[in-house]
Amino acid sequence: MMAETVIIGGGIAGLSLASELAVRRGSGDGIILVEAENALAHHTSSRSAQQLIPSYGPEPVLELTRLTIPDLVTPTYAAPVPLAWPSPFVVAGSPADVAAMTVPGLRTLSSDALFEYCPELSDNAERYQSAIIDESAVRTDATALVEWHRRRAEHAGVQIRTGARVTAAQRASGDAWVVTAGEEQLTARTVVNAAGAWADHVAEFFGAAPQQLQPLRRTAALVSLNEPLGPTHPMVDDAASGWYYRPDEDGAMISWGEAEPSPACDAQPHPGSIEELIETVERETSMRVTGVRKAWTGLRTEAPSGIPVCGWDPQASNFLWLAGQGGYGFQTSSALARAATDVLVGGQIGGWLSAETVTALQPQPATE
Template sequence: MNRPDVVIVGGGIAGASLGSLLAEQASVLILEMENRPGYHATGRSVAFWEETYGGPAIQPLTTASGPLLGAPDPDFHDGSFLSPRRTLHIGRAEDEEARDRLVASFAGKVDLRAVDPRAIVPGLRPDWVLGVLEASCQDIDVAALHQACLRRFRRLGGEVRTSTRLLAAQRAGGAWRLETSDGPVECGTIVNAAGAWADQVAQACGAAPVAITPMRRTVVQLRVPSLPSPDLPLVMDLRERFYFKPEGAGRLWLTPHDEEPSPPCDAAPEELAVAQAIARFESAVDWPIAAVEHRWAGLRSFAPDRVPVFGFDPDVPGFFWFAGQGGFGIQTAPAAALLGRALFAGEGLPKEIAGLDVQAYGPARFR
């Protein structure tokens, strides 16, 4: 592919999912700076689909993605990407306001039910008396989803070029000339799906950044032999100070729900965040920890209003934003890709995402 119609910068779930649709009608090249796609945020997800996660602005994309993840086209993937989990939001007596705010924010949109959390989670400490069950939450097979997108992309003729960085780009005569670490590339349109590097990519192309900020999120894998069951729900603190999810028998993934601004990088966990996670976990349940088996961190990248940025740049022709998905890019990927394709082609929304407020995602809101 010497001169593709479209170059997508970034091969994570954003670039792969959108690329798998754009390649139906155009020649598409994905540039991935790492030696394999999905090395950063996509490969470090805690891997769940939860309708309330991310708040009311994200919920429509998440809800629309549910059926597409649960029953994908057989030509795309054989079987579901989802498996049952549930979420239990928990709080102490003083967290009633947070509980009521959660329920009110999603009234009529997500089925939330008040429960006694101690009846669902054995070993929950007695001061955790508030519970809201979100039965729709499911685990996502992130690796299978990402690989299915890349597989479809390649089947349609798309090319993925790894270990290739975008260095600079200039537009002239209705086309782009890109300077990359693997040599020059020409194309008609650039798609910025670069995650934590999205603003840097914009600046390399002469577009104004939109202040997308990478935030570090720390996760630890604990060995907890007394974990009652691997089928327990994802447990989330109503005040968003921690959540944990069983990951097989006797193991779980835990985060202190940290959001520390970070430069774009190969994120590493901070010891203070690991200690905070364990302290908050131990304040919630009485399950002894046998070992901290693994720890990692990823970058969740947010626009200033914490809403994704999808659409053509209002000032730079041929430059398309597909970034700022925060920590919700995987659970919203199918719907976001459909939206991205519609915006890219200037078409109406397909039935799966009919009713979405397209203007809410446009980059013009920052100009």
């Protein structure tokens, strides 16, 4: 089968690129997305906190986030449900711990104002003396967003293959690739590596420069509470320890906020981890957990710089990286899809992104 572009990976990265590229080209003909699992977004993209925080991350991530949020709040292609809506983000703790996490533009909250937003912290006034709020943060519905990209891509003619794991690649004539995906051999002029935690592994098939990507575990749960937090309650991050919670239906999503190195795999919570997290939440707040609806672990995959990797591989021609999104894969998704599309269509990222960010995104040469 002949293709113009094969995208490897059916998470938010691969799907948002498929939909953006198809719309930009005016057709999805010749674009094939291959996903190893039998369902799309089986790995990290179905395991996130679904928050887009313009004050969270290194500067290139902040710029990509600022550019992504408007695309999700007011999508140009019909969305049957809202893709994003306001959802403030609060960091609370000691003055020193909160100050360490402050970036310009955030509003400081007095403890009275904090306890008005978050009455469940008011019994622990000694720990929560100080807070900052990012009122420009938004929540996304990750399932709806992934589905929105799938529909937009397929409507334009993109072919999506699930159960099609890439296991080998070789050069075809010219600079094209022959990619083995499941039972199929796909010949493509360009290949995009959006394989999440497996991106360095996939790169080996193509002789591309490894980006030293490290998958990092993060565990979370959806719990029921004795008293709901209310839909406008902010997401709250404990400045000292990094655990966090946010409202979810009649309960909350809670997470350790940890970053524990892991091989690429279908990660699962360590035994006892959710119980310990619930103990912590109940010790530090007045929230009382009445049940666990779902618990999971996902892999946030980072390059050593902590900045996503988006650009041509320095040694394997016609091989584009779209990986290393770490904990920012949703909040940077539209801008990164636009950047990757620029490269595929015109050879380089356009002037809408700062030169510093464009440089920071470039894949690194292989080290000895």
